[in-house]
Amino acid sequence: MDKALAGWLCLVVLALGIGWRVANWQRDSVDLAISKTAAATGAQMEAIASDSGRKLEETLEVLRNAAPREIHTEVLKPIFTNVCVSDEFVSMYNRAADDTERALSGKPEN
Structure with a gap:
């Protein structure tokens, strides 16, 4: 009976350890997805700001010449x-x- 209890205890500890490891992998995956999304959004915002600034400069140039x-x-x-x-x-x-x-x-x- 002691061996069975020790076996179950080892199995429970092993399951907790595996669960802990899988949770860390899942957290790392979510962090990676967030950082990739933030980088892509930053690049898109930079492109939008650049286009907007260029259009504003063109409009101001037309107004300056008008x-x-x-x-x-x-x-x-x-x-x-x-x-x-x-x-x-x-x-x-x-x-x-x-x-x-x-x-x-x-x-x-x-």
Whole structure:
């Protein structure tokens, strides 16, 4: 009876040891899957951020080129007139506003 009890006790200890080892393997497997997923997600986020930054730079470049840098005006009429701005200024302003709106909305030029 003592040998049977000792055998069962050894079997229980062996089963606990195997269970412990398998639990460690499972934990290592989960940790590996988490680290692989985190690395892949980090790479995807980096690519998205890079693309977003590039698109923002392109939009800002279009906006920088759309606005007129200087406005030159010449007085062609007498001082007392009802016209506040010239036709050229209005067309230049409208063109700059259209270019800015197109750049912000992402619409193509044509």
